[in-house]
Structures are given as C-alpha cells and as structure tokens.
Amino acid sequence: MRPTNTRNPDYFHTVVDCQWACPAHTPVPAYIRLIAQGRYSDAYMLNRRSNVFPGILGRVCDRPCEPACRRGRLEEEPVAICRLKRVAADHRGDITDQLPKKPKKTNGKRIALIGAGPASFTVANDLAPLGYECTIFEKLSEPGGLMRSNIPAFRLPEPVLSEELGYILDMGVELKLGHKVESMDALLEEGWDAVFVGTGAPRGKDLNLPGRWDTKDKDGAAGANIHIGIDWLESVAFEHTKKIGENVLIIGVGNTAMDCCRTSLRLGAKRVKVMARKPRAFFKASVWELEDAEEENIEIIVNHSPKSFVVKDGKLTGMVFELTEYEINENGKIISQKVTGETTIPCDDVILAIGQDNAFPWIEETSGIKLDKWQVPEVDEATFESTRKGVFFGGDAAFGPKNIIWAVEHGHQAAISIHKHCQGKMLGGRLPNEVEMLPTKMGMFEWRYSNSYDDAARRKMTHVELTKRFADLDVEVELGFTADQIATEVERCLNCDIQTVFEASLCEECDACIDICPVECLSMTPDAEDEAELRASLSASENIEGQALYVSDALPLTGRVMIKDEDVCLHCGLCAERCPTAAWDMKESLIQIHYADEQDGGQKREQGT
Amino acid sequence: MTSFVEPFIRRKNEPTNDLGLVRADYDGAMSTLCAGCGHDSVTATMARAFFELSIEPHKAVKVSGIGCSSKTTAYFLRESHGINTVHGRMPSVATGAIAANHELAYIGVSGDGDSLSIGLGQFVHAMRRNVNMLYMLENNGVYGLTKGQFSAAADIGSTAKKGAVNELPPIDPVSLALSVGATFVARGFSGDRDQLLPLIKAGLKHKGFGLIDVISPCVRFNDHKGSTKSYAHAYKYYNPAIHADYVPPSTQIKAAYEAGEVMPVKLHDGGEIRLRKLENGYDPRDRAAAIGKLFESGQSSEIITGLLYINEDHKDMHDMARMEDRPLNQIPYSELNPGAAKLKELQKGFR
Numbered sequence A: 001m002r003p004t005n006t007r008n009p010d011y012f013h014t015v016v017d018c019q020w021a022c023p024a025h026t027p028v029p030a031y032i033r034l035i036a037q038g039r040y041s042d043a044y045m046l047n048r049r050s051n052v053f054p055g056i057l058g059r060v061c062d063r064p065c066e067p068a069c070r071r072g073r074l075e076e077e078p079v080a081i082c083r084l085k086r087v088a089a090d091h092r093g094d095i096t097d098q099l100p101k102k103p104k105k106t107n108g109k110r111i112a113l114i115g116a117g118p119a120s121f122t123v124a125n126d127l128a129p130l131g132y133e134c135t136i137f138e139k140l141s142e143p144g145g146l147m148r149s150n151i152p153a154f155r156l157p158e159p160v161l162s163e164e165l166g167y168i169l170d171m172g173v174e175l176k177l178g179h180k181v182e183s184m185d186a187l188l189e190e191g192w193d194a195v196f197v198g199t200g201a202p203r204g205k206d207l208n209l210p211g212r213w214d215t216k217d218k219d220g221a222a223g224a225n226i227h228i229g230i231d232w233l234e235s236v237a238f239e240h241t242k243k244i245g246e247n248v249l250i251i252g253v254g255n256t257a258m259d260c261c262r263t264s265l266r267l268g269a270k271r272v273k274v275m276a277r278k279p280r281a282f283f284k285a286s287v288w289e290l291e292d293a294e295e296e297n298i299e300i301i302v303n304h305s306p307k308s309f310v311v312k313d314g315k316l317t318g319m320v321f322e323l324t325e326y327e328i329n330e331n332g333k334i335i336s337q338k339v340t341g342e343t344t345i346p347c348d349d350v351i352l353a354i355g356q357d358n359a360f361p362w363i364e365e366t367s368g369i370k371l372d373k374w375q376v377p378e379v380d381e382a383t384f385e386s387t388r389k390g391v392f393f394g395g396d397a398a399f400g401p402k403n404i405i406w407a408v409e410h411g412h413q414a415a416i417s418i419h420k421h422c423q424g425k426m427l428g429g430r431l432p433n434e435v436e437m438l439p440t441k442m443g444m445f446e447w448r449y450s451n452s453y454d455d456a457a458r459r460k461m462t463h464v465e466l467t468k469r470f471a472d473l474d475v476e477v478e479l480g481f482t483a484d485q486i487a488t489e490v491e492r493c494l495n496c497d498i499q500t501v502f503e504a505s506l507c508e509e510c511d512a513c514i515d516i517c518p519v520e521c522l523s524m525t526p527d528a529e530d531e532a533e534l535r536a537s538l539s540a541s542e543n544i545e546g547q548a549l550y551v552s553d554a555l556p557l558t559g560r561v562m563i564k565d566e567d568v569c570l571h572c573g574l575c576a577e578r579c580p581t582a583a584w585d586m587k588e589s590l591i592q593i594h595y596a597d598e599q600d601g602g603q604k605r606e607q608g609t
Numbered sequence B: 001m002t003s004f005v006e007p008f009i010r011r012k013n014e015p016t017n018d019l020g021l022v023r024a025d026y027d028g029a030m031s032t033l034c035a036g037c038g039h040d041s042v043t044a045t046m047a048r049a050f051f052e053l054s055i056e057p058h059k060a061v062k063v064s065g066i067g068c069s070s071k072t073t074a075y076f077l078r079e080s081h082g083i084n085t086v087h088g089r090m091p092s093v094a095t096g097a098i099a100a101n102h103e104l105a106y107i108g109v110s111g112d113g114d115s116l117s118i119g120l121g122q123f124v125h126a127m128r129r130n131v132n133m134l135y136m137l138e139n140n141g142v143y144g145l146t147k148g149q150f151s152a153a154a155d156i157g158s159t160a161k162k163g164a165v166n167e168l169p170p171i172d173p174v175s176l177a178l179s180v181g182a183t184f185v186a187r188g189f190s191g192d193r194d195q196l197l198p199l200i201k202a203g204l205k206h207k208g209f210g211l212i213d214v215i216s217p218c219v220r221f222n223d224h225k226g227s228t229k230s231y232a233h234a235y236k237y238y239n240p241a242i243h244a245d246y247v248p249p250s251t252q253i254k255a256a257y258e259a260g261e262v263m264p265v266k267l268h269d270g271g272e273i274r275l276r277k278l279e280n281g282y283d284p285r286d287r288a289a290a291i292g293k294l295f296e297s298g299q300s301s302e303i304i305t306g307l308l309y310i311n312e313d314h315k316d317m318h319d320m321a322r323m324e325d326r327p328l329n330q331i332p333y334s335e336l337n338p339g340a341a342k343l344k345e346l347q348k349g350f351r
Ligand SMILES: Cc1cc2nc3c(=O)[nH]c(=O)nc-3n(C[C@H](O)[C@H](O)[C@H](O)COP(=O)(O)OP(=O)(O)OC[C@H]3O[C@@H](n4cnc5c(N)ncnc54)[C@H](O)[C@@H]3O)c2cc1C
Pocket: A060, A061, A062, A114, A115, A116, A117, A118, A119, A120, A137, A138, A139, A140, A144, A145, A146, A147, A150, A151, A179, A180, A181, A182, A198, A199, A200, A201, A202, A230, A233, A255, A256, A259, A362, A394, A395, A396, A397, A401, A402, A403, A404, A405, A407
C-alpha cells in the first residue's frame, strides 16, 4: 500500500475532527490553547478570522464541531467547544485596533449585497477592507437577518449581535435599512460590479388542514391564533406581538419549534406542548435545544400527527391529532406506520414550526438567474456564482435553510469569487489550502502544549434560575463559564492539531511506542494491498467510520509498516516521549486557509499560535 | 529512565474479555526500563495473553529473580500476586508456591543472567520436576541491570559495547531444557508478537514446565554492531519455523485445515495447540528430532523460533509427587496441623 501522504493539506486537517467538521474550519484546538494561556483577545481574533462572529456563534452556533469532537469517541461528552468560543468573546479586551480597517480610499468597485444577514455581512467583512464599496439592502428596520428577527434575545442578547455587526459596518459598509429589493432586473440596471444575494429562506411552511382558515380575529381576518413560527418570532422580536394564550401548541420539533415554545412562556403562556409526529430519535432539534426547553417544563408529545383545527364560533379551541404507531427496524429506520386512534388537545394558540422554503418572487426570469421548481437557485458549489455572471448567492438563499456558520463560510467563498470577478480573473483559480508543520518539543518530557490526559467530565453551563428567567424576553439564560470551569474545560481538549509525525528511517522496531500508547492505536504489520486488508490485521481497529489509517514507509529492518489508527489517538505524545530514536515526533499542523485578502497578490498572513 | 506516569484511560466501546475487563486492566506500573528495551515488549505481550485468556488477575502469580527482565513483573498484572526473589532463586520459590496452591496460573520472568549464571541449578531442577509454570527467559546476552557484562548466553565472537570479544561458549537454554525434561520448549523474539502471543497463551495452558527463551534486545548495552543479540541481528537471522496457535476449548471449530499443514496437539484443559508452517518431516513431539534441528541451526547463525518441543503426556510435579490436590489455604486448619499427638504417631513410623 502507498504510504500516507501527509503533505496533502487535508490529511492532518481531517485528524482535527472539530476543525474539519466546522464549515468555516475554525482552528479550534489552537484557540482553546490561547484561552488556556489567558490570551482571550488573541483567541477571539483567531476565531474571528474564520467565523467572523465569535460572540454570536459562541452562544448560538449549531456547533457541528461538537458531535465530531474526538473526545466524544473516548467518553460520553465532547469538549464544550462552542461555549469556550463565548469565553474568548466574553473576556476579550478592546480588540478594535486589530480589526480590518476601512481603507483610505476605495477601489471604485461597487457591490450590492441583498439582505443584512450573516452571509452578506461576511462578504462585506472580507471585501470592504480591500477597497470595495459595499452596500447592504435590508427590508427590515434592523440588520442581522434571522439572528435579529428570529433567534430570541434570551439566547442571543441584542448588544452582542449589534457589536459584532458594528465592527463590519465600521469598515465603511453602507447599510440601507427598510429597503426591500423588489426587482432583480431593476437592480441589475443600476450597474453594480457584482451582486450578492443573501436574503435567506424567508417563507415559513403552512399547514393547510381543515379549519386552518376558519378562525377570525376581531377585525374578521381569517386564520387568527394560528401562527407561522418564523413570522411570529419576527413579530415578537420587533415587539408587534406581546402576548399569547395560556395554552399553546407548537407543531414540529426542530430548532424553530424550540424557540417558539420558549418564547411563548415568556409572553405569558402557562402550558406549552410541542407536538411531534414521530418518536424522539427522529427529532430535528439539537439535543441541547431540547434539553433547554425541557428544563423550562415544556412538554414534548410524540407520535401525534396533526389532523385538523377545532374552531368554535370563529375561535380556536383545540386541535385534533391522529395517534400514530411506527415500526422501526434495527437500523432505526421507519418501515411502516399505522394510526391507532385520535385525540383532541385543547389550546388557545397554535404555532406552526415545520420548516422554511426559499422564495424569490422578486427575481425575474429575464435576469438570467435560473431557479428550480422549489425556487432554489442554480448555484455553483465552489464559487457560489448563479447562472448569471456576476451574481452570487450565499447563506440560506443558496441551498435552502442551514445555519449561521454555513452562511459565514458561503460568504467567505463568495467574497473570493467577487474579488476575482471584479479583476476579470477565473473564479476557479483559488489558492489551495496548505499545511505547515511546527515543532512542539521543548526538552525532555516537555512539550509546547498540555499533553497529559485529563479525565474531567464536561463542565455544565450555569443557567439563570427558572423563577427569574421569564420576567423579560431578553434575560440571557446562560451565564457563561466561571474561571474554574474554563480552567477545567480547556484541559479536556486533546490538541488534535498537535500531530504524531513518523520518520520511518529512524525506527528500529523496538515496539516501545506500541506498548506505551494508552489507547492502542499503533501497530507494525507486514504491508498489505489496501487499507481494508491492513485494517483486518490490526488489533485496535474497531473503528469503521471516519478516521484514516496513517501508514508509514517501509521500515528499514523488516520492511514492515508502522500503522497508526487515527481514530482514538489522544495526541498525548507518549509515543514520541518513549521512542528511543525520535522516530515519532509531535508537530503542530497549521492548516492555512486563504481568504479574499490573501488571493491575487494579497499578502499571506502569519498564522498560528 | 522515564519520568512520566502512564495514564490509565478507560474509553467507551473498548473491547472487553469474557470477564468484562479491558486490556489495560492487565497492565501494571509504568516501566522504568530504557525506552526501546525488548523486555517491555514481552511485558505487553504477556499482559495481552492473560487478557485474551480471560484469566482473573487475582488467580495469577508472577515470580522473578533479579535483573531488568526480573523487574518487569511490576509492569503487568497490577492486581495479581507476585514475588521478586533474590538473584537466581525464582525457580525454588515458584516450586514452593505451586506446591502450596497449584490452582493458580504461574508465570516466571527471568533473564539470561538470572537463569543461566547464578540460578542455573535452580532453573534446571524446576524443569526436571516439570513444575507446572510458564518460564519466560528474556534473553539479551548481557547483564543489563549491571551495565552490560556478557552473560552465559553470549555467543562466541559477539562483542561488548566497548569492543571486548566473548570467547566463552554460550549456554543455550533451549537445548538445556530439552535435555533435562522440560515438556514445552519454545523460542521467540520480542520483535514478533504475532508469534509470541500465542506461544505465551499455549505455554500458560500447557500442563507442566513451559520454557520460552525470548530474544529480547538490550537497547542500552547490547544493540550495537558486533552484537548477536541486537535488533538488527535478530531481525536478520530470525527464522519463525513453527507457529503455534492456542485454541481454547469453547471456540474449537472443526478442522478447517489440511492434514500435514497443521499439527494439532490436545491439551489437558480441553483446548488445543495447532502447529503450523512445519518444515518437512519436523515433528515437535519428537524430542530427538528437536535436538537435532537445534544442533543443525546452531551451525548457521539462524535463530530458529517457534514451539520446538511439546509433550503433553508427562506428569507434572504435583502428580509425580502425589501431592495434595486442594490448595493449602482451602484445607481446614485442624487437618493441616493435626497436632502434636499425630506428629508423634507419624514419627513412630519412621523409627
Ligand atoms: C427560529 C430560528 C432559530 C434559529 N436558530 C439558529 C441558531 O441557534 N444557530 C444557527 O446557527 N442558526 C439558527 N437559525 C438559522 C440561521 O438564523 C440562518 O441559517 C441564518 O441566519 C442564515 O443567514 P443568511 O445570511 O443566509 O440569511 P438571513 O439571516 O435569513 O438574513 C436574510 C435577510 O435578508 C432580508 N431580505 C430578504 N429578502 C429581501 C429583499 N428582497 N430585500 C431586502 N432584504 C431582504 C431579510 O429581511 C433578512 O434580514 C435559526 C433559524 C430560525 C428560523
């Protein structure tokens, strides 16, 4: 088999599970080390480079990094990566002088950004300092997109949001609020050098069951007390809606449903039930969002499929559900379902939280931008360009609803494309990622990182007491980590970016590394044809998914190969410590990802910790 | 010497044995041997063998003498019984322990110095008595612990680290064992665990004295050019002639092998040793053939390894001496010590 090519920048990158899983590839272990050293501002700035909104994301990120975290393969819970990001933001000093600056003069290129959500803001963040004149058009009266209109303030306080948006506006970005773009054709007429569409996926799905339009409000308008989740949250955020009935049913069990139920409690609801069609294993909401809702005594009821609304004299009194039973096979898939009965649950209000659709009623066919039958635009997955040259999409508008961190990553990529487009360059010719390996050995038994394994369990975030948190809509529930919690949680990180690097020519096949490895991920075996054959010969290869085998060159004495199963390696450095010839070494892998400012003659930035 | 502590880490989804224990439950203290020492590799293999055989740690006994090799009993089976005896006296202490309780699994760990110089007499007599134990002789050709003097296992012409040449003929523990009646005689190499692990398992399950002479390089004092016990030398002249697999009674699958290719040997516990890769006509049950084969390979530099001789039919010490079957600690005190009157009566019979 061919030895592993560790020069491929993706190889070591995949070993850093969290960074690889993060859509914006935030260098997680590196910023955790900075926090451990008390360098909060540096940790914040390192975060900001990739994810732009550390304070926001440290609270509400969907955190795809955490389920990926190596720690979760060793014990039950991953490192609290997201909450440590918040630590960096909470404890940072004044970093304004380290932010990218408004340039002395612009380059004369005008970019229109439609929608003031995280996607457009990221594009502006990357382009404005390079001299581009960025103008953001937003139909609402405040910027932030769903982060402002839908994510409730008890999860994301307004000042945190405004401060991080402000950093970008200060780079000389123009923001036009209350300015809805009604026609793409008209906008294109205005002769922008590039247009970025970051309008999100703004249409909440409806549920047209019997009774849906039988309710009447006091003015006689149909559909009263039946709300569409994202519209309702927006109207709460902008204080148009200030109360709700005592008994509320939420239909759907995704993250929007969690925000709807918790917001209802804060507007005076007494009994809130979240109605799920399927069993718990099929819930869309993140585990932590479910936990937070249940902590507030929200009842989640499974196996109830909505059938009709019960309306008496134009007033909503309840909802009828079919009781559904599912047959589930050993792979956890539903193979059949049957209705076993019916039940009516009384309520005063119903909130529908069953998903969002894209909608571009303002994009004319004549614009040359192709949409498919679900109103999803045809967008290149690498360049984010639409079928019309110079028009780019990103965030929820590009491929349907995702989350903030994906919107940020789309923004970075679209910014690179716009930069190239404005210079008349090929959009595809982007700088590839690189990897740089830095030594970490300081002396005998001394490394530049905290290599010893700490078996502490994940720290639990303290929440505001239940009796206090419903007083106001904007009482932030999470209090942040204490100093003790920070000190413990940072040590839980395994430093997966400090890589075990092997030099076959030095090895004398003494087995010392194999014996010391506390998780048995090393072995020496005769070479094999392919990875499957190698895996079959390993004792420690319980792993099926995910991580690679690191295969060395042929060893000098026997021609066998050294193999490392990357799956459960603790990055503890004991192999390197123990090796009499330093054939194993621990090196920091710096994955260099190049943003718009480094492309096309831009200066490459110093990275690393 | 090392100055860090090996962490004991339990991780989820870790493989367990029939007792629900993980491999690390069979580890011991952190080794203080030189990094790269062959002995550490043997230690790890012994720990794995006990783990895979699902032997309860408290039902195992480790005995050793003095030397780097003998120190290693501290580095595995942290929850087992163990005795470090004085230099070269391990076989006698083990014999006594087994006489007192032969229901436990006994593993002796020694070196070429401990066994072939000061302890030679003890070593030979334990084999003669066919004491039911597995004896690991970790052979590096030197006294490692006292900084590298030639041991009685050093080959003629082999050089010491500073250049001195050995002129004394070596004692080969394997030939010695064959000549004095050991019933399980093998040679291994710390660098080949695939071969060593099943040998250790088979040796532990064999009834009677089992010797494994393990070539186990001393990285500090005998791993240089000119040494015949270095890693490089061992890898070069290593000949894994016979491979032995231990198949426990519970998992015996009906013969999935061709006659001639595999030679099965039934063990007392109902399990089986399967010998593979036999050279033409070689039968490890034939003592004379084994001695002949060794002599032949001794003419070249080849290091012939594997299970070279096995005899499962010979009585062990317990049977030969018609000893009490019950462990002494399970016999009521009144029976163990029937009192002065009974002693007098007994003595009368000898007058
Ligand atoms: C209830 C809810 C909770 C969520 N919670 C989380 C969470 O905790 N974590 C997470 O990561 N993600 C969460 N998300 C998803 C996340 O908010 C979105 O994925 C993200 O905001 C998408 O960013 P965007 O920039 O693509 O668009 P958006 O944030 O949707 O912003 C689009 C903006 O464009 C404006 N706009 C639309 N059309 C026009 C037009 N024609 N002219 C001018 N302006 C226009 C809109 O008013 C809006 O302000 C949540 C979503 C919802 C609905």
